[in-house]
Amino acid sequence: MKVIVADGELVIPDEVKLEVKGRAVRCKGPRGTLSKDFKHLAVDMYLYENKAGKKCFKVEAHFSKRKQLACIRTVVSHVRNLITGTTKGFQYKLRCVYAHFPVNINIEQKGALLEIRNFLGEKRVRKVQMLPGVSITRCEVVKDQLIVTGNCIENVSRSSALINQSCLVRGLDIRKFLDGVYVSEKGLATA
Numbered sequence: 001m002k003v004i005v006a007d008g009e010l011v012i013p014d015e016v017k018l019e020v021k022g023r024a025v026r027c028k029g030p031r032g033t034l035s036k037d038f039k040h041l042a043v044d045m046y047l048y049e050n051k052a053g054k055k056c057f058k059v060e061a062h063f064s065k066r067k068q069l070a071c072i073r074t075v076v077s078h079v080r081n082l083i084t085g086t087t088k089g090f091q092y093k094l095r096c097v098y099a100h101f102p103v104n105i106n107i108e109q110k111g112a113l114l115e116i117r118n119f120l121g122e123k124r125v126r127k128v129q130m131l132p133g134v135s136i137t138r139c140e141v142v143k144d145q146l147i148v149t150g151n152c153i154e155n156v157s158r159s160s161a162l163i164n165q166s167c168l169v170r171g172l173d174i175r176k177f178l179d180g181v182y183v184s185e186k187g188l189a190t191a
Contacts, residue, residue, distance in 0.1 A: 008072040029086025085151040089189030096144035111135035131155040145158040
């Protein structure tokens, strides 16, 4: 059944400047600028001021079925992540796990490249390049912990996934060989 009009809205904080131009959203905040393109979705987007005087972002879909209605909340969630990224930022914590061979981790190029050595005693050096806008540091308090930070949640989570997937155990029983680098915590860069 088609719904005549469905909408979703989001209140924009004062420290954030949001621009909507032809279904392309651009968000400027204290930590930087992020943008996302929604040209592939058949929805209307615009900014308005509500009765309380706050700026709001609204997404509307007309004569939509179930699949198109799901796009409304997806767009609102993406824009909320843009706002959170430009105000607080995102941070993932990863832990190195090893049983016998200690994993040696080097951070190169001012946090843009990660080198993993001696994984399961292998000679091969695994190199993981961080995605744009993402930096990696070693935790000072906890041993064998890495902190991946950035403004874009997609780039932060993808960089963490690339690190995790670079040291997967192959050809051995993964129930016994639990070595690797795993995501232990997801959160905001500034609490």
